Amino acid sequence: MIDSNIKMTRRSFLGTVGTLTSAMLLAPRRLPAKESRLLLRPIPSSGERLPVMGMGTSRTFDVQGDSAAMGQLAQVLATFFDNGGRLIDSSPMYGSAESVVGKLLGLERGKSRLFAATKVWTDGRTDGIAQMERSMQRLGVDVIDLMQIHNLRDWETHLPVLGEWKQKGRIRYIGITTSHGRDHEALAKILQTETLDFVQFSYNIADRTADERLLPLAADHGVAVLINRPFQRGSLFKKTQGQGLPAWSAEFDCHSWAQFFLKFIIAHPDVTCVIPATSKVKHMVDNMAAGVGRLPDADLRRRMVAHVASL
Numbered sequence: 001m002i003d004s005n006i007k008m009t010r011r012s013f014l015g016t017v018g019t020l021t022s023a024m025l026l027a028p029r030r031l032p033a034k035e036s037r038l039l040l041r042p043i044p045s046s047g048e049r050l051p052v053m054g055m056g057t058s059r060t061f062d063v064q065g066d067s068a069a070m071g072q073l074a075q076v077l078a079t080f081f082d083n084g085g086r087l088i089d090s091s092p093m094y095g096s097a098e099s100v101v102g103k104l105l106g107l108e109r110g111k112s113r114l115f116a117a118t119k120v121w122t123d124g125r126t127d128g129i130a131q132m133e134r135s136m137q138r139l140g141v142d143v144i145d146l147m148q149i150h151n152l153r154d155w156e157t158h159l160p161v162l163g164e165w166k167q168k169g170r171i172r173y174i175g176i177t178t179s180h181g182r183d184h185e186a187l188a189k190i191l192q193t194e195t196l197d198f199v200q201f202s203y204n205i206a207d208r209t210a211d212e213r214l215l216p217l218a219a220d221h222g223v224a225v226l227i228n229r230p231f232q233r234g235s236l237f238k239k240t241q242g243q244g245l246p247a248w249s250a251e252f253d254c255h256s257w258a259q260f261f262l263k264f265i266i267a268h269p270d271v272t273c274v275i276p277a278t279s280k281v282k283h284m285v286d287n288m289a290a291g292v293g294r295l296p297d298a299d300l301r302r303r304m305v306a307h308v309a310s311l
């Protein structure tokens, strides 16, 4: 449920953002009807089905006080919901991102479909609880759908608290995250010994370390998988700049390099949801299209890896 302190309407907010260009407002926000069926994947611990395309907020939503950027992100968020998106991933580590998401959600008609994912990123039980309370206020929600322990930080302290909050109904799912290869061994141990609903780590066409242990382990233990850094923080596009897509990418309904990278990830059967971050409406439209249509099979995925390595 959305915080009643957020009283601005979408119209009045956009009215204050004088720098929104007409091109931005006219940008196509919705995929053609026949394509707008996002693929869904079940969360193993509950069976609830989630769209494979989620959204990250690191850096892109850390824009408190910048009204032009807020106006642009209002459109990005509307495009995400209009195309069937639900899961938004944030963290207290991302500066003002949680507050910006909360403020923009107050204006967003798609907000009832929100699946709010954020993180606890501090040491100690008391500070962890205070931080989670703050995240709820900032996001303007009564229940956090997924609370994750960020980068394994003080996880042995936070995990029992998350269990208590889940029992009380303040959070619905428990997860843990990293984006560092050095954490993979510790994360593998946690997956084997603790009860989790979700795990989040990096996986992309250029960094496939998670193929070896984390993806199979998550599947064996019935844990949903969120994939961060699908574009290696954007650096994958440097490799493909000026390069056309191979003709065979049409075999899996792929029309851009972003879709090439995202479909590679989504096609892994053990991935539940991928969370690319963007500050642009046209990129959101592009990314959401990766979640519809055909996906590459195992042979095509191998071909995709070889092709990108050869560029």
Ligand SMILES: NC(=O)c1ccc[n+]([C@@H]2O[C@H](COP(=O)([O-])OP(=O)(O)OC[C@H]3O[C@@H](n4cnc5c(N)ncnc54)[C@H](OP(=O)(O)O)[C@@H]3O)[C@@H](O)[C@H]2O)c1
Binding pocket: 055, 056, 057, 058, 059, 060, 089, 090, 150, 151, 177, 178, 179, 200, 227, 228, 229, 230, 231, 232, 233, 234, 237, 258, 275, 276, 277, 278, 279, 280, 282, 283, 284, 286, 287
């Ligand atoms: N330990 C953790 O828990 C952890 C660590 C890392 C990340 N995460 C989560 O994962 C999310 C994603 O990772 P990330 O933000 O580091 O990197 P990312 O999603 O791999 O890359 C984001 C970059 O890609 C660009 N981009 C997005 N869509 C594009 C498109 N269609 N065409 C061209 N460029 C595009 C964005 O620029 P534009 O703004 O110009 O589109 C941005 O610079 C984060 O936002 C965060 O929520 C979690």
